[in-house]
Each structure stands twice: as structure tokens, then as C-alpha cells.
Amino acid sequence: MLQGRLVKAKGGFYFVRSPLGEVITCRARGKFKDIDVSLMVGDIVEADPIKRVIEKVYSRKNFLLRPSVANVDQAVIFMAAAKPDMDLVLLDRILISAEAAMLHIVICFNKIDLFETMNKDKKVKIEEVKKTLEGCGYSVIFTSAVTGEGLDEFYIKLKDKVSVFTGPSGVGKSTFINKLKPGLELASAPVSIKTERGKHTTRHVELIKFDGDTFLVDTPGFQRLDLKGFSSQELSSFFPEILTYRDSCRFKSCLHSAEPQCAVKEAVQKGEMALWRYNHYLTFLKEVQQMEKIY
Numbered sequence: 001m002l003q004g005r006l007v008k009a010k011g012g013f014y015f016v017r018s019p020l021g022e023v024i025t026c027r028a029r030g031k032f033k034d035i036d037v038s039l040m041v042g043d044i045v046e047a048d049p050i051k052r053v054i055e056k057v058y059s060r061k062n063f064l065l066r067p068s069v070a071n072v073d074q075a076v077i078f079m080a081a082a083k084p085d086m087d088l089v090l091l092d093r094i095l096i097s098a099e100a101a102m103l104h105i106v107i108c109f110n111k112i113d114l115f116e117t118m119n120k121d122k123k124v125k126i127e128e129v130k131k132t133l134e135g136c137g138y139s140v141i142f143t144s145a146v147t148g149e150g151l152d153e154f155y156i157k158l159k160d161k162v163s164v165f166t167g168p169s170g171v172g173k174s175t176f177i178n179k180l181k182p183g184l185e186l187a188s189a190p191v192s193i194k195t196e197r198g199k200h201t202t203r204h205v206e207l208i209k210f211d212g213d214t215f216l217v218d219t220p221g222f223q224r225l226d227l228k229g230f231s232s233q234e235l236s237s238f239f240p241e242i243l244t245y246r247d248s249c250r251f252k253s254c255l256h257s258a259e260p261q262c263a264v265k266e267a268v269q270k271g272e273m274a275l276w277r278y279n280h281y282l283t284f285l286k287e288v289q290q291m292e293k294i295y
Contacts, residue, residue, distance in 0.1 A: 002024070003044065066097070066225055068205060077091065083111060100238055109140065111145075232292060244267075
């Protein structure tokens with residue numbers, strides 16, 4: 001048997017990379033469907049190199065459902081400084097998923113070469129968002145595939161890790177990967193002038209080897225991410241700044257919404273916690289509570 005890592009899944013075929021770098025194309029045993037196991041890019045598997053069949057999937061140390069990937073060390077969340085504008089609601093949704101998977105998180109504000117052409121309000125907003133996220137403990141990097149800004153710092157963050165790249169369409173993930181490793185020639189496309197939204201150029205999840213033990217997972221962009229599977233009681237634990245204050249709330253079961261003597265709400269009122277992050281939390285809380293009623 002050959003033990004390797006699943007690097008791509010496409011059209012019912014699974015591509016397994018051996019420790020020596022050979023990639024073989026396999027099918028999956030029907031038994032995986034019988035026990036309701038879905039293979040994910042990043043899975044460590046055993047495959048029969050003669051029959052070209054995956055026989056076994058090893059236990060995962062972590063996984064994400066969107067993008068669908070397993071056994072990664074960190075999430076690199078791409079947002080564009082402009083074209084398209086930052087979607088902070090989607091950013092916070094992705095952050096919750098990455099926090100739940102206990103991944104190290106790097107946030108990349110790409111297309112920063114457009115910064116000088118922005119109006120003053122947008123510039124101030126980007127700087128304030130960066131400060132808030134760094135205050136939550138996240139690494140935030142300004143990058144540009146055009147000028148190369150942030151490239152060296154970014155590569156240091158990737159080195160010797162398996163990193164999943166995620167974020168909306170059109171923020172420049174594939175273009176930036178091409179800049180990091182010339183010769184890959186991943187498909188990329190400009191943002192639509194009419195809609196100012198990105199186009200889906202990456203069609204499938206794929207694990208790409210950079211060098212040594214450095215791998216990255218390129219994934220299709222998306223514009224929506226729900227919070228199915230999360231509970232209202234656990235939601236606040238995925239906001240690092242809320243964790244700082246919640247033990248000081250009057251009630252241990254405090255949801256930091258309508259309860260009296262809530263330390264989190266007091267911190268927001270004092271300006272110690274970003275209002276936009278707290279408002280997103282309240283929006284997500286209502287969404288999760290609604291799903292709890294349905295399911």
C-alpha cells in the first residue's frame with residue numbers, strides 16, 4: 001500500500017501524492033459511501049498503487065467544510081483593499097470557521113497598490129480594521145501582486161506550513177499565488193467592471209507544493225458562508241475580544257445581547273471593543289438562534 005496525501009479531487013477521481021512526490025490517480029472504495037465518509041483534499045490516505053483505489057483514510061487533525069479541506073496548519077484569508085470592496089461580514093464568518101477548526105490565522109488585504117487612489121474615508125477604514133484585527137491576535141499583512149509589497153513577509157508566514165487560501169472571488173488569491181511561485185500559471189481574471197464582483201477562476205480545491213514542507217491549498221472563491229452547525233452558546237468563543245470580557249458578565253450563560261450587567265456590552269460602550277465586530281456577532285447570533293429553532 002502507498003500512504004500519501006490527497007491533493008486534488010475532480011470528477012470522481014482522487015489524486016494522491018506519495019512522500020516521493022509521485023501523484024497517482026485513484027478511485028475511492030464504495031465502503032466510504034456506506035459509512036458516510038467524504039474524502040477531502042488534505043486527507044492522509046492509503047491507496048493500492050496497482051488497482052488505483054483508495055483503501056483507507058486516516059483520522060483528521062482538523063477540517064473545514066467551506067472550503068472543503070483537511071489537515072491544514074493555518075488559514076490565509078484574502079480580502080481586497082478595493083475592487084471588490086472589503087466584505088467585513090464575510091471576513092468575520094470565515095474567521096469563525098477558522099477559529100472553530102483551531103487554525104492559526106493570517107489575514108491578507110491584497111491589492112494595496114490601489115490604496116493611494118482611494119478616498120480618505122476608505123483609507124482610514126482599512127487602517128482601523130487592521131488595528132482591530134491585530135488587537136484580536138490575528139496577523140494582518142498588506143500585499144500587492146502588482147508591486148510585490150508584502151511578498152517576503154507573506155512567504156515567511158507560509159514556510160513549513162500547510163496553508164489554506166480562502167476568501168471571496170476576485171480578491172486576487174490565484175494571481176498572488178502565481179506571484180509567489182512563478183510557473184504555476186493558475187487561472188485568474190479581472191473583476192467585472194459592471195458588477196464590481198470577482199469571477200470564479202479556481203474551480204476546485206487543490207493542494208500545491210511550494211518547497212520542502214511548505215504547501216498551500218488554493219480554493220474557489222465564494223460570496224456567502226452560513227453558520228450551520230454552530231450553537232448560540234458557543235458562538236462568542238470564536239470572537240477573541242469577547243473572550244477577554246465574558247467571564248466578568250453577571251450570568252455565566254450570558255449571550256451578550258439583552259442580558260443585564262454584561263461586561264461585553266460595557267466594553268463596547270466604552271470603546272474597548274470594535275462596534276462593527278460586536279454588531280456582526282449580534283447578527284450571527286440571531287442567525288444561529290433561528291437555525292436552532294428550525295433544526
